[in-house]
Amino acid sequence: MDLTILYRGPLASCDYDCPYCPFAKRRDSREQLSADRAALERFTAWVAGRTGDRLSVLFTPWGEGLVRSWYRRALVELSHLPQVARVAIQTNLSGRTGWLSAADPERVALWCTYHPGQTPYDRFLGKCRELTSAGVRYSVGVVGFEEHLPEARRLRADLPEQVYLWVNAAEGRTYTDAEAERWTALDPLFPYSRHPHRSAGLPCRTGESVISVDGDGTVRRCHFVKEELGSLYDGSYRRALGPRACPLAVCDCHIGYVHLESLPLYDVFAGGVLERIPAAPAGPAAAGPSRLRLPLV
Secondary structure (H helix, E strand, O other), X not given: OEEEEXXXXXXXXXXXXXXXXXXXXXXXXXXXXXXXXXXXXXXXXXXXXOOOOEEEEEEOOOOOOOOOHHHHHHHHHHHOOOOEEEEEEEEOOOOOOHHHHHOOOOOEEEEEEOOEOOEXXXXXXXXXXXXXXXXXXXXXXXXXXXXXHHHHHHHHHHOOOOOOEEEEOOOOOOOOHHHHHHHHHHOOOHHHHHOOEEOEOOEEOEOOOEEEEEOOOEEXXXXXXXXXXXXXXXXXXXXXXXXXEEOOOEEOOHHHHOOEOOOOHHHHOXXXXXXXXXXXXXOHHHOOOOOOOOOOO
8 A cells, every 4th residue: 555644643732823823722731742642652653563555654733743752753763664655744943953863864854834923034044954964855935924025035045946945825815916926936836825726526636545644543535624534543444545536615725735636736746745845946946837837827
């Protein structure tokens, strides 16, 4: 079995408090943190036991995982398993990076988000430079608020050319063509994020080669469809895997629409779907149809 797993345990605590974040934040109690650690260790043990499969894992925590030792340990351990093609995590990059020296740099990757106002710019850029020096695969992104544009431009100028800077459309935000053009100058793939994608009835890889798993081991096709497919730990989910159309009207989150078969994003991000790294350069110099396949919107 060749399977991509989006894992999201009960962790919800974060060291940032972004006012635009769609995730509900809370301060996890010691008991909640212990439960999250136990759930993650159970999942990691399951992956370690799947020696006959080929797995890719993306951790998508509600909160910040890398400030917790068990997430750092999980990425290191999974990166060394022969059945794991890639292990990645979404992170605000607030924690230390030295632990990555123990991971396999060919398999571990980070999906990093810069949040202006939550961390000093130089501190965040310094973390990025540490990743570059360590040879770790990573992408960096921002949310497309107009007030973030100067910092995003500064970040694009300071990051190595080969590091992809992505821009997420702000939730509920409508962009004029002029506004969208400014963001597309930084991220040639921003047009994919600008508008929600019509998905009802369209084929999607989720539920077939991509699944979502929560801390209890409940399997769903993705984070956005509540229908349960079974349990990871008793194997009941396997019988439910198969081609299926999306039941939702639209899909507006990258970790969802990247798997739509109606979009060319598996080609655009070939080899870097989990960590959001395009196969071709995606810097300002690459912003043309000859280099990247942009949506017809």
